[in-house]
Amino acid sequence: MSESPITQPSDDDVVSAYLYLFARLLVARQENYDINVEGVGWNQIKYNPVGSAEFVNPNLDVAYLEAWVAVDAEHAVTLEVPQISGRYYTVQIMDVWGEVIANVNERNNADHPAGTIAFRLAGSTPTVDPGALVIDLPGPKAKILARVELKDTPDAAVALQQQFTIHAPDGVEIAPPPVVPDFTNTQLPGVEAFRVGPALLATAPDAMPDAARYSAMVSSVANYVATSDDAAAAVDAVIHTKAVPAFLAGTKGFGTQRNGWSVAFSAGRFGNDVLARAIVDYGGIWANVVDEAIYYVGQLGSDGELLDGSQTYEIRFASDEPDSLVDAFWSLTLYSVPDYHVVANPLDRFDINSEASLTTNSDGTTSIWLAPERPAEAGDANWLPTPAGRGFSLNLRLYVARAPALRGEWFPPVIQAVR
Structure with missing residues (x-):
């Protein structure tokens, strides 16, 4: 029985697939930068200097710390959070789409606002400290961004920032950052986004309710792109004349x-x-x-x-x-x-x-x-x-x-x- 022919996707499908895929490309680009350029490493905290403006969209009123957490089915990773009172703080945990998994603080975790947080892969059963607050991660990687308000005592905030520590056991299997095309905020990716799209999505469980439909759309466009140079050129044209303008129009006013x-x-x-x-x-x-x-x-x-x-x-x-x-x-x-x-x-x-x-x-x-x-x-x-x-x-x-x-x-x- 012969396979069904690969048909050209509609322009609307190309636009929808591109907008869906672009969010994942942006987070993967950040992962590559953090790991390969800054070289902080997995399961290591980067204590951002107070007042640092090196990264995108910084909030200069908090002491930041950040880390890429990587776990596997056999190993959990723990974060120690100091006791903090009288100032805002949160430990924000995100997946590789920029979706928030949890915030740990005194408002959300009155019985465990500090101490040990254990991160484990959802569905796995690694050994975990029985007193730890357990956070199940949807995939093997997550981003932590903790904030401690400076108030009028920044030295005290920095002292608290430095008390956050992360501990990872030996032997955690960690995939390198996924391959993504080079692009900037002024030169957005074209058809090359779909050349890596299916492999990129395979690294990233998605909490979006309609994720399966969008993922299928990305695969359909990617399959068409692979059929010929003409097909790739046609998709690239739709990206640059419709998808990118639609995205940029959205940035001028959304929500x-x-x-x-x-x-x-x-x-x-x-x-x-x-x-x-x-x-x-x-x-x-x-x-x-x-x-x-x-x-x-x-x-x-x-x-x-x-x-x-x-x-x-x-x-x-x-x-x-x-x-x-x-x-x-x-x-x-x-x-x-x-x-x-x-x-x-x-x-x-x-x-x-x-x-x-x-x-x-x-x-x-x-x-x-x-x-x-x-x-x-x-x-x-x-x-x-x-x-x-x-x-x-x-x-x-x-x-x-x-x-x-x-x-x-x-x-x-x-x-x-x-x-």
Whole structure:
């Protein structure tokens, strides 16, 4: 019996398959960078220096530590978490799609907020300390990103950061980072994404409910690409004329949008929203779930145009905001686009946060000013320098947000273009 002929996928199927696959490519690219470029190694903690802005979309208000955990059916890996009180912290565990598996902290684990966490492969039964909090991983690899709030005592936060330790037994079998094509945030991958697609997906169990359908779509496109150079060229053309434009259009406003801001309330657990997952992995990889942090991305001024570093903008918060919206803290950070790194400026000021001594207006409101030079109306602490002649993006983070934000009833004020 002859096999069914391989047919050309529809343009819509190519676009859907590409958007699905792109999220996995982004995380795999980060894995390759962390392991092969930075060379930290598996089951080793990288204690990021306070104030470090080396990685994408950094939050400069916490002491970070990160690690790639690798387990197998015979071996578990443990993380020791110190006792932390009086400041925000969480141990965020993610899969290789950027989906959040768990957050360990005093809110989610009142009976085990610190001490030993044991990571094991789901379905396996390695020997584990009976007093450990066990986290089952859907695949053999996971990413840990722990945050400890700096508050006004960064030295104490760093001391706590250094008390996190990881322990791995000998003999864990670890696959090298998967092969992915070279690409950047300005030069996205073309048909080469599908040449590695099926092998890449085979390394990555996916919690997305509709994962099987999307995975089959990726395989179908990959099979067609392999039939001939003409087929590959046809798929490449669809990627560059339809899939990439659709993705980039999405980055300019996704999820819930208001006042020039966007927010994805599905961040960290995306359901079947392949576009939101790809966008978040692109611009804010390792985003947490909204119960821990809500991320409002500001990209449009009141004039409807993308934010321009040569212009002056005012964000005027109502009395007591954003403080009244969080149980932990908030921060507003400015990033370059499209690479989402902080922008150098003479003040070395990249964000404004809960610890800032902001000047209030006569009516009780608080204005944050965005401009290349400090506006005459702005108190020094209220000014965030912008990159003249370049675009930029904002990220307002609310850590442990209160009900109005969690329910979507509150949104950041408009980013008012003043001049």
